[in-house]
Amino acid sequence: MQTSQKRLGNKVKIASVATHRLGLIATEHIAKGQVILSLPCDNDETFPVLTVTAAKQVFRDILPDSFDSWTGDAGLLAMLLLHHVAHDANTPSPLRTAWLQALPTIGEMAHHPYFWSEADQEILQMSSTNKIYQRLDDMEEDFAWWKKQVLDVDRQRFPETVNDQPCFSWTGFQWAMTMIQSRSFFLDGALRCIPLLDMCNHDDAAEEIQTASAGGFFGSGGNKNAQLIADHNYEVGQEVFCSYGPKSAADYLLEHGFCPEQCWKTAVSELTFEIDPNDRFRDDKLDILEFETYDQAPMDPVQTFDVVSSTSTGTTQTDGSPDPAMMQFLRLCKLGSTDAFLLESIFRKDIWGFMALPVSEQNELAVVNAIAETCQRALDEFNECADDRGPEVCKKLRQAESRALSKTIAFVQREKEALDLKEYYQERRLKDLGLDSEWSPEDDDMVGDDLSFGQTRAPGGADYDW
Known part of the structure; x- marks a missing residue:
């Protein structure tokens, strides 16, 4: 040597x-x-x-x-x-x-x-x-x-x-x-x-x-x-x-063959989602993931995200709140029905940004249900495995990941109960246009004598010599 x-x-x-x-x-x-x-x-x-x-x-x-x-x-x-x-x-x-x-x-x-x-x-x-x-x-x-x-x-x-x-x-x-x-x-x-x-x-x-x-x-x-x-x-x-x-x-175990003590203090589990192969709007959604995710690299139709629960001393315990990137991807996955108009070409350059915020109550419900169902399937699979089977590290993995999955389920259940309190795309759009409040006669007082609502001059008000 x-x-x-x-x-x-x-x-x-x-x-x-x-x-x-x-x-x-x-x-x-x-x-x-x-x-x-x-x-x-x-x-x-x-x-x-x-x-x-x-x-x-x-x-x-x-x-x-x-x-x-x-x-x-x-x-x-x-x-x-x-x-x-x-x-x-x-x-x-x-x-x-x-x-x-x-x-x-x-x-x-x-x-x-x-x-x-x-x-x-x-x-x-x-x-x-x-x-x-x-x-x-x-x-x-x-x-x-x-x-x-x-x-x-x-x-x-x-x-x-x-x-x-x-x-x-x-x-x-x-x-x-x-x-x-x-x-x-x-x-x-x-x-x-x-x-x-x-x-x-x-x-x-x-x-x-x-x-x-x-x-x-x-x-x-x-x-x-x-x-x-x-x-x-x-x-x-x-x-x-x-x-x-x-x-x-899990990454430490699968890559290095061991799990250091620190990694147990932050429980991490993985959730995988994909664009439904039978989705009638699949081609539009794939096009958005490939070309319209702004400065990000093109995204595959199958994506994996971490859900986390931390018990580290001296830190605020993570409450299982989903990764914003996961919510954004899932809103696109679940986009359909009356929200499908957002897939029109006129919105193509903006739709990925729209997905960063709630789209509609129906869409948001589908998103939180998808997260809860995926977490529950993973927990059910863990429960099928007896604690006395296999290496001890497997038992510790199940316990840690179950904690992260349970925290996530609890969080999305709270989100589900508060869906009516969220602001959705149509409300945000009306607010951008200044149409988010009811009309009252007093609103006309803010308009000049030569102006009417929504116009820059009164009809026939131009001083043209025809």
Whole structure:
């Protein structure tokens, strides 16, 4: 690891730790706020950073320009990691070889849900709205494409095993996905797996990895570095930590294979909605989502949103109020009947903004009912799972997500009882036109002798010489 140590500098080293296998250990006193480690965000000849750009370069003769996948950037980086495993077996590189050998093996990743037994995976599927089967299905579908279109075409370049370990195979792809999802950081607008920095373990109180120009926070130049900043003073021999960021308990479990204590204080559950395939106005709504969401990227007809309940000490407990973006999307989903006139082309540039506020009592009722029904279906599924089945973390997930779902149901029920108190589109429109109050004779007193209501001059009042 001598080559690795040169990259790490003098402040930390990679060593065995009691609870996390390997970690970064302070080799000198480190003061709070000090930059512990600074490594490039992009790949170069001596430092194999895994990025989407690097992956597309490696597979440039294989992938079509329109390549897209269910696993997204993570799946592409997983294939790049397997490429490094296969390439290093034939052409070793000191830093890359040391890093690859330091990664946990498939056997050491048995705690990760991707490698759980089918029975435990089924319990997890029933314990969260963040579905593990959906992730596994996405991975299987992507790997099937790679296998048929790429891997089986050239097995010399893409071997199924390397040094008796799975490589370009389904098991190898599963392992690579766990490596990428558990060890990558989203930095400078992209997912990146940065060797050596990925050895830093998580602590809730630590700082997240930050980016800075290669010359420092105020340096010049376009190159970026990923920096680990000390959240407190570290002494020699202490393990140095970073934070993997705010995520739900289910996201931590499915991506990193564990759930830190902090994530249980904020219960998060996911609700998924879509434009009804049988909606008579579906094409209009899809057109709005694709072209008329203003500065936002085009939206898919299927959207997932978080519902939250927080019990963090010192904070106001979240009351289950739905995400405004979810309400906006659902109002469009449920738009119809007498509100369908808003889908006319004359409103096309404005309709997405209209959906940010209540449209009509009928539409708002359909929205709150959809939220309540979706939450209740998830709760019913949780109740089908006995508390003594599966890993203990599944029980904790069910309890946490049930709290978020119940809070949301309670909130929308209160909303349902107060629908007649809300201001809807027609009322807002009349107010904009100044027509929101009843007419009275006194209103005429505000009009000049030569003016009548709604006009700028009396009929025939122009001084024209015909």
